[in-house]
Amino acid sequence: MGEPLRTDKMSITVPADVAAELRARAGHGNVSAYVTHALIRQLEHDRLGDLVAELREIHGPVTEEELAAARAEWPTT
Template identity: 35%
Template sequence: MKSPRPGGTENLSVSMPSELLGALRTRTGKRGVSAYVTAAVRHQLAMDGLAEIVAAYEAEYEPLSDAEVQAAQSELFGDAPAPYASNDSAA
């Protein structure tokens, strides 16, 4: 029987394009890949949760206006451009 790893972690095999993996290893070093991918997955899950909150709000009330979206971006990011900003609505 396989003993659990410290911190409740598990191994996972992931396929990705070679150039993406090369850029990842260049940025993190070989030992930093797991931490970087873990942070990226946590971030994406948080973004997915926010998108679900917005979708639920818009389903119950009405779509957010451009002004409301811009006000939220300003509150979150200040004068800096919002990361991943686009004119498409979040899914």
């Protein structure tokens, strides 16, 4: 068995309606897990945005032709 996951306790402030929906969706006692999962997804999204910006800086923006070629290869349902 591995070492226990290290955690940091944080305090956040959110609008009351957001907090109520969060509690309703997360269920009693699961708010931290729900928020942690949401933060992980957001951080992944942010890192992907950083990568796109870096690639755009190195290679320039995607052209309309490149975009059209990619869309033509994308499978449809």
